Amino acid sequence: MNDTGNGKIVFHVENLTKTYHMGEVDVHALRGASLELMEGELIVLLGPSGSGKSTLLNILGGLDTATSGYVAYRGRELTRATEKDLTDYRRYHVGFVFQFYNLIPSLTARENVAVVTEIARAPMKPEEALALVGLTERLDHFPSQLSGGEQQRVAIARAISKNPQVLLCDEPTGALDSQTGMVVLEALERVNTQLGTATAIITHNVDIAAMADRVIHLSNGRISEVTSNAQRKSPREIQW
Amino acid sequence: MLKENPRVRYSGETMKALDRKIWRDLWRMKGQVFAITLVVISGAATYIMFITTMHSLESTRSRFYRDYNFADVFIHLKRAPENIKEKIKDIPGVKHVETRVMAGVKLDIAGFNEPVTAHILSIPDDGNPLINKLYIRRGRLADPTKDNEVVVNENFAQAHQMNIGDQFAAVINGKWKKLTVTGVALSPEYVLIMRPFAMSPDFKRYGILWMSRKALSRAYNMEGAFNNVVLTLYHGFNENDILRQLDNIVDRYGGFGAYPRSQQLSHRLLDEEFNMLRTSSKIFPGIFIFVAAFLLNVVMSRTINTQREQIAALKAFGYDNFTIGSHYIKLIILVMTAGMILGIAAGIWLGNILGGIYMEVYRFPALNYIVQPWVIVSVIIISIASALGGTLHSLWKSVREQPAETMRPEPPAKYQITILEKIGVGRLLSQPSRIIMRNMERKPIRTFLSILGIAVACATMISSGFFEDSVNFMVNIQFVRSQKEDMAVAFNNPTSYKAVYGLKSLDGVRQAETFRTVPVRLRHGRKNYKTVINGVEEGSQLHPLLDTNLREVRLPREGIVINDYLANMLGIKTGDKITVETLEGAKTIRDVPVAGLVKMYLGVMAYMDLKALNRLMKEGDAISGVYLTADSLVHDDLYRKFVDMPAVAGTIVRRNEIRNFYEVQARGILFFTFIATIMACSIAIGVVYNNARIALAERSRELGSLRVLGYTRGEISYILLGELAIIALLAIPLGFFIGKALCNYIAVALQSELFRVPMVITDTTYSLAASVVLISATISGLIVRNKLDHLDLVEVLKTRE
Known part of the structure; x- marks a missing residue:
């Protein structure tokens, strides 16, 4: 439904590199990656471990800084942002979903979402966000009382509750079985289509790529291939 | 996540893999290990400091007593012929007898314009006494052929910077005489020198002099006679029997009542000091052991929890529970080791300092500083046992779990x-x-334990401030509220009331009130106590009495008023009758009703209306001395005049007493406050x-x-x-509460006939304690x-959880 050629550019990435100094060796996580992400687009980042997917996503999310290159979010350069700019950026513009959910164990589902809505501009109500991921019945449960899939859906509700412009998901189904994973992916797809949130999903599961508008293949710190799906599949149609 | 890279490298050959893990774990926890080490150092150091100081002083004292033949029994009397000595010697159980001449003298020291008094004691003409031998620090004994040579006690010599050959004047039996210092000495009888019934030692204004028996006897017309006896006893005889027989022998010579070593002033004061050290050596190290065990518990349970998967893996490789358990025990012991070693070293160092502070007041030939091996061993055992006690639960948990269970993420x-x-x-x-x-x-x-731990730091701080608060309060009650005179002038002998007119007429004197002091033995049932009754003028302005609620009370015209501590000791209450046996003049034994109780923090005394006391003594209007207030401008003139008055035995200046009290206490309190503050900060x-x-x-x-x-x-x-802020804030009121309870315990543990520590904690102490907690919390907060x-x-x- 979203053409790559249409809409506004959300991320503009040019020749991005990232080098980690691990003791006496340098690890080149990114060796000059360039791409663009458009408004409302859903992309999947595919690649083996160490290919640089997470590094790329972390830099896009303002969690990490690049060694060289250029990243702009809606025309604002992230590569030159201060610590405070990056915090504000994460606070008001980005939604995150992680492999290990990263919920606050001492807060209920509703409160875990409220953690974000309390500090965001014009957020949804926590109940609304949890309804979007089908958790209306589990509002007052603590993480310890929820299954893995439910915990991940709370994390998605938390990520979307601020009405973010971008949703960044790092292996959102990595810790889940396929049945539960599918429910989580459906929730992500619903957010993308209903709210028009630009979404980037990291996975090493090739099958998930079928639900994307575009698939970015990474290997060895470089973008090796970009493919477009003419028709996005719904997660229900994906088997793995 | 915090990155903590083990930067320690060890050669693989010499150390087992698991042992290498210990060192890396230690390095990873270095911040916490450091904090625990601080607490362990404080605990071990205070324990060693208090215990070794006590042992050292005790052993130094008993060595001094033994080597210098400290007396077992003492008695003062009016005058007895020398041949009585043989009778005393015949009492079964008596080992040695030594008769002496002893007198109070006024001194006149050039350049020191305040009243100075001393006791002068005879030494045998043939050399050092047999009992209570002198340790001559410098110079020599007085020459028996000369009547102007004296040996002075060391504190006094130091206070006046006296050297051998220096001269000063004394009024001996009413005659002004120039004396030459031939020696500076220490005596087991005067390890601590305090004027009788004074509130604290005053080395400048009170001294002990020793003169040859011949010279002193001549000055006091005591040739062939004596007025003081000391005895040593054989073991295995009933001391009370000997005291009674001695009393019977000297009674007709004006005996003031024999008393055993346990009631001898210097000895008693030392006992009190040892008691204080013993109490401190229990309380403060106890606190630290609790805190250290608690800290280790928190750190180890956390460490073991994060290493669940490692433990599981080790078990999967075939390590048994014992090996894994002892791995953590080794870690715990290593955490404690540095603290124990440094703590023991610091304790010995501090013990030497504290011993030195004591030695400035308590005079021994040399401090025999000893560290008994069992003290070190007990520190190690107590520290490790409490550390293991605090961590046993986590250890047990770590080895009990099934490997598969622990490998699953929590x-x-x-x-x-x-x-809420x-x-x-x-x-x-x-x-x-x-x-x-x-x-x-x-x-x-x-x-709760965190709150308790910080509360304990707060409480430690309060207990350190408490010492100063209670001393200030004691001084205020004792020297300001119940003694309003500028000076007390004591006469050599009970004197007619008329003497007060002479003093009143002196220039600048504003008020004069008379008093009478009578040594007595008070009996109630089977208990008795030797003290003095202080007869005070009716409606006394200068020496008001305070009741147990610290309100001023009028002295009743009849009956006796005793202080609450003595009443408690004798098991007596208002309205009961007490038997008063006077030990001076015409000895009388009479039952007197107890008319009321008064509060006193220092000493144990009784009070009566002056006239009632005179009636009890069957004497006229006799007085022992006069309380005076006078223009401050004439104080110096008055001191001079009193030195020259033959009837005046000495003058005590209230202002000096207060100043001196603080001077003597100050260093000890300062040292203690310093230690307690460091300890409280390290705990906090x-x-x-x-x-x-x-x-x-x-x-x-x-x-x-x-x-x-x-x-x-x-x-x-x-x-x-x-x-953390909530925990710290909750800890403060709890700390106040614990601090108060701790001070109460200290006050009760330390109360004695010599002093009772009043339970007073000022707002300043509370706020200082709270500040230490808050500042420590803030510093820790900033680091985090x-x-x-x-x-x-x-x-x-x-990572996942």
């Missing part, structure tokens, strides 16, 4: 809605505040910092997640530091805040 921690939220306060809380509340409620025991920092570090380690993932979600550094700091600012956000997302 499920999210269980939380619940807090009580259940009662409706929850709606007011933001999510971060909820996190704080629920965390504290989730681990109630740890939260140890507990708060450890809590903060553990909280940070346990929750860095959660806090990192919040940072990723857009929370600022300040906002996540609120969650962690907010919890700095770590929070460097949270690695990417790392947070990679």
Whole structure:
């Protein structure tokens, strides 16, 4: 439904590199990656471990800084942002979903979402966000009382509750079985289509790529291939 | 997550892999290990300091007593012929007898314009006494052929910077005489020198002089006679029988009542000091052991918890429970080791300092500083036992679990809605505040122990301030509220009341009130106590009495008023009758009703209306001395005049007594306050910092997640530091409470006939204690805040709980 050629550019990435100094060796996580992400687009980042997917996503999310290159979010350069700019950026513009959910164990589902809505501009109500991921019945449960899939859906509700412009998901189904994973992916797809949130999903599961508008293949710190799906599949149609 | 790289490298050949892990774990926990080490050092050091000082002083004292033949029995009398000595010697159980001449003298020291008194004692003409031998620090004994040579006690010589050959004047039996110092000496009888019934030692204004028997006897017309006897006894005889027989022999020579060594002033004061050291050696190290055990418990349970998977893996490789258990025990012992070694060293060092402080007041030939091996062993055993005691639960947990169970990741921690939220306060809380509340409620025991740990630091601080507060209070009650005279002038002998007119007419004298002091033995049932009755003028302005509620009371015209501590000792209450046996003049034994109780913090005394006391003594209007107030301009003139008055035995200046009290107490109190403050800070920092570090380690993932979600550094700091702040704030009132209880315990443990420590804690002490806690908490908070600012956000997302 979203053409790559249409809409506004959300991320503009040019020749991005990232080098980690691990003791006496340098690890080149990114060796000059360039791409663009458009408004409302859903992309999947595919690649083996160490290919640089997470590094790329972390830099896009303002969690990490690049060694060289250029990243702009809606025309604002992230590569030159201060610590405070990056915090504000994460606070008001980005939604995150992680492999290990990263919920606050001492807060209920509703409160875990409220953690974000309390500090965001014009957020949804926590109940609304949890309804979007089908958790209306589990509002007052603590993480310890929820299954893995439910915990991940709370994390998605938390990520979307601020009405973010971008949703960044790092292996959102990595810790889940396929049945539960599918429910989580459906929730992500619903957010993308209903709210028009630009979404980037990291996975090493090739099958998930079928639900994307575009698939970015990474290997060895470089973008090796970009493919477009003419028709996005719904997660229900994906088997793995 | 915080990155902590083990930077320690060890050669692989010499150390087993598991042992290498210990060193790396230690390095990883270095901050916490340091905090625990501080607390262990404080505990071991205070224990060693108090115990070794006590042992050293005790052993120094008994050596001095033994080598210098300290007397077992003492008696003072009016005058007895020398041949009585043989009778005394014949009492079964008496080993040695030595008769002496002893007198009070006024001194006139050039350049020192205040009243100075001394006691002068005879030494045998053939050399050093047999009993209470002198240790000659410098110079020599007085020459028996010369009547102007004296040996002076060391404190007095130092206070006046006297050297051998220096001269000063004395009024001996009414005659002004120039004396030459031939020696500076110490005596087992005067390890601590205090004027009888004084409140504290005063080395400048009171001294002990020794003169040859021949010269002194001549001056006091005591040739062939004596007025003081000391005895040593054989073991195995009933001391009370000997005392009674001695009393019977000297009674007709004006005996003032024989008393055993246990009632001898210098000896008693030392006993009190040992009691104080013993109490301190129990209380303070006890606190530290508790805190150290608690800190280790927190750190080790956290360490073992994070190493669950490692433990499982080790078990999977075939390590048995014993090996794994002893691995952690080794770690615990290593954590304690540095603290114990440094603590023992610091304790010995501090013990030497404290011993030195004591030696300035308590005079022995030399401090025999000893560290008994069992003291060191007990420090090690107590420290390690309490450390293991504090960590046993975690250890047990670590080895008990099945490997498969531990390899599975821990499920999210269980939380619940807090009580505060259940009662409706929850709606007011933001999510971060909820996190704080629920965390504290989730681990109630740890939260409580943290609060308790910090409260103990606060309490330690209060107990250090308490000493100063109670001393100030005591001085105020004793020297300001119940003694309003500028000076007390004592006569050599009971004198007619008319003497007061002569003193009143002196220039500048404003008020004069008379008093009568009579040595007595008070009996009630089977208990008795030797003290003095102080006869005070009716409606006395200068010497008001305070009742047990510290209100001024009028002295009743009849009956006796005794202080509450003595009443308690004798088991007597208002309205009871007490038997008064006077030990001076015409000896009488009479039952007198107890008309009331009064409060006194120093000494044990009784009071009567002056006229009633005169009636009891069957004497006319006799007085022992006069309290005076006078223009401050004429004080110096008055001292001079009193030195020249033959009837005046000495003058005590109240202002000097207060100043001197502080001078003597000051160093000890300062040292103690300093030690207690350091200790309190080390506990406060140890507990708060450890809590903060553990909280940070346990929750860095959660806090990192919040940072990723857009929370600022300040906002996540609120969650962690907010919890610490609440704990610190809750700890303060609890600390006040514990501090008060601790002070109460100290006050009760230290009360004696010599002094009762009043239970007074000022607001300043409370606020100082609270400040130490808050400042320590703030410093720890800042350290953690700095770590929070460097949270690695990417790392947070990679790992699971």
